[in-house]
Amino acid sequence: MQKNLYAPASRWTILWNKIKTFFSKPQNTILVIMGLVCTFSTFAPIVAIIEDTLKIHPGTIDQHLTGQAAGFTAVNYTDLFTSSIAKAHLWTPLLNTLILAVGSCAVAILYGGLFAFLVTRTNLKCKKYLSSIFIFPYIMPQWTLAMVWKNLFDSMAVTGTKDGLLAGLFGITMPSWWCSGMFPSLLVLGLHYAPFAYILIGGIFRNMDANLEEAATILNTPKWKIMTRVTLPLIRPAILSTILLVFGSSMGSYPVPHFLGLTTLSTKYIELNDRRTGQASILAVIMMLLGVAIMYFNQRSLKSRKSYTTVTGKSGQTSKINLGKVGKVLIAVILIIFTFFTSIFPIISFAFETFLPNPGDYSFLKTFDSANLTTKWWVTNENVTENGMYGQKGMLFNEMIWKGFAGTMLVSVACAITAGVLGTLIGYAVSKNRRSKLAGYVNSVAFLPYLMPSIAVSIAFFKLFSGGINLYNTYWLLIIVGTVKYIPFASRSSLNSMLQLSGEIEEAAIIQDIPWRKRMTRIIIPIQKSSIVSGFLLPFMTCLRELSLFMLLCGQGLILSTQLDYFDEMGLYAFSSGINLILIVTILICNALVNKITGASLDKGIGG
């Protein structure tokens, strides 16, 4: 009897009990499920796109070179890498892509970092206003500044197209390198992402221990040495984070290089896709590999960042550099003027464009005759093909535009909810099991899509969901892709907030036998409400203005950003400007509403 009671359980029973114990913890169940979901959603599209590089596509170069209409071949690789077109189709776009990504990082860090320094470490005037207005370029669609750039600097003499505002009104023409190509592209992307640098670097500047710099000053250290040996090393983690975020995003940007005439991997993909489909897919694979490389550096930087945690403790002291009576006003004025052009002018410019009789027709500014203005782009309520309307109704009555607006809202809300919920669960589960390999894997694999260029993710999902399971041109596909791409926003936000929560809080509830669902909804989520809300907010805002991620997955009518692209390609700038305006106003209203309701804001706490 005694013997039976203590008889060793069978191996299967032990295993079964272990499994039961493992899954009795909700965080483990979440990790397993999310591990499977994230593995599929991340790797299945990659498999699909790799397969596409080896497939023979009817009517394209691989069919011509192999003489077969179907099957598999490596000819796309050999042709792309070794033929006479390799330079034009691969190496030049690759080099441009890398220069663009590095240059955008440099501009974002220099401009955003300097701005952060001025706002947090000096007695600059108008900080609150400047802090709010500075993040506008990030809130607005990334091609906004590219369009403004073209409207300002294009000229008949240099770009050979039309006279922009400067050439048309004042006869000022800028050189070719200024008007299109690499310089404006990296500047525009740098300005767009500068708020990243501002938020990340500003956060450190604000909380940085001023004693370190003061100690160096007492030791008679030259100012440049203090900057290079003390200040810069302290903000290094933030610079690194900015590089990681900006590099991946700018590398995969399609609209900015497209509008500004720069050939990158993403623009080349679109260009080649019709006759070199397999080779275009290789370009997408290269973009993905660059994304994986970024993740590798991200992992390494996360490890190295630990060494800085001891010196970033808050001293409570603040040391503000005095810019002088004139300096603090003068610099503020300069910044106000500059931010006017990056944040306010685009809105005015887009609004003005919607009242011009012909696209880019600035007759009104030359004559001030109101006959040279029109409201036709807004109020036409019939199907007109004359006078440049091309059968489109005015924007106020255009069903397609308002259907697109509803579609954009639907996709944004759905992505925000799904990415927010899944990301929150991942953050929770990872924080509970932070030392387990599974948690590390889920955390990494969920973050990978964010580091991959949007257009590469888009291509991969297009290949995956335009076959047997065909979701092409459906809201479902946009929501799935948006969710996969934006889970990292929510998972990182949730993970950071969950790590701040002491385990004792939940343990107390477990002792009271409170079920997990109640623990989450009554204790954990309410405590970290604002961080979790921002995990929902970011996917929502980003989705509203997303083009690169969605442009290959649907026709132009489904959402506003693809409609904008369509109208712009058609040369109907009044419509594209109007849609841009609608998007900007929507984003600003949503941002203000969320700010009002939850207190969350991108620049919160930095502007003082």
Add this chain to the structure above:
Amino acid sequence: MKKALALILAVLMFLPVLAACGGEASKPEKEQSAVQKIIEEAQGMTLEELAKKAIEESKGKTFYGVGNSSRGKSALPVFIEYLQSIDSTYTLEFDWQQPKNNKIFDQLTAEAKKATGTYAMTLIQDGNQIENKMVKTGILDTFIPKEWAEANKIDVASYKGYLALQTLNKVFMFNCTGSKTFDNCWDYVAEGAHGQFMDIDSEIVGKNFLYMLTADKYAGYLKDAFDKLSDAEKAAFQPTIDEMAQTASEFGLGENGKYALAWIKLWVGSYTAVEDDGPICNNLTDASATDQFGLLVYSKLRSIEESDSKSVNNIKVAAYEDGYEGIGGYGYCHYLFVTDNSPLPWTACAFIAFMTCTQKGFEAWGKDMGGYSSNPVVAAENEEIHNHSKGGTNEAGEVVYAAKNDRGYDWWVGDGELVLEDPAYCASVAFTVGSWIETLDKYKG
């Protein structure tokens, strides 16, 4: 973690190979699809009979169409009105999309994999890609309306071509606010000339235009125009022409192929890429665009709203000028197809028949100059109504906008030396001349 990643990568590497093993086996001859059967039946029916079928099929539903022309959106309401004239209770919602950047082929390919597609039909351009990607793959089916076949004296059973809605022309135009003239097609590729043109990688029919120049007929046009140049002008182009002789011979082009390749090389290296013909027209009609020129869709002139800066009178059609030598532009077709998984095949056939067999159906395109119905009866009726040959003339008979007086299809393919797209020829040189064009340096400003 590393091991797991390595394992996943290894699986990824092998998956395509595995997929290849189970890949394309030889397939038996395909049976007619449901849509093809309907088309076969529809080809023997009159428009009115088709309309009744369409009413039965699509009443209260939504019709999705996709095309390279935005005018499909204008034609659909007229078609609905026609159906309502037969059944006053008939209603139809519609959505018409016009994908840019050659995306229409991706869109149709992706849609084709659905059991029932979204789009009922398409209006599509670029014969080369249509043949290789859409027709041979069974994605699109040709429907020939009975009345159209009769008007063109075609036997439907033996007809192997596509159904064209219209031929569109892109013509060379220049801003005439200055003194510069363009009296020879070689002027467009002369030193310092930068014509505005839709990028050949964005709108592939532009590339087809370049392919067609290498055909004997059009290479001959270029040679003839070259011969009319002054000695100094000839001397400027001769080195490029000589340089191209070897390449032309490698491609197996005719004796004048080198002239075509030289013109192509100079054009690709000099044109300013613009996103659409609409903006080109806007740019060229501006008072400040002195001496600028471009190759653009003729009908875009209609979109200009006269203002202090812009006027159609700021522009001239080069081929209409006295003494002009050489090619005047490029003509290509808009083809109509039913998708092989069309959700509304009868309605698609009726709509196609309506557009190609009635002036009202063609009206969305017919009111513009530079678009010529493929149905001679409709073309004649349309000209009678719109009188495009005097499109720029007012009621008093005075010429107000000379550029708008369209000289018509026959003039353009004759005296106008319009280069016409031939899908078969384009397909034959797409990866010889086409690949060579890809190696040329484009003008970057």
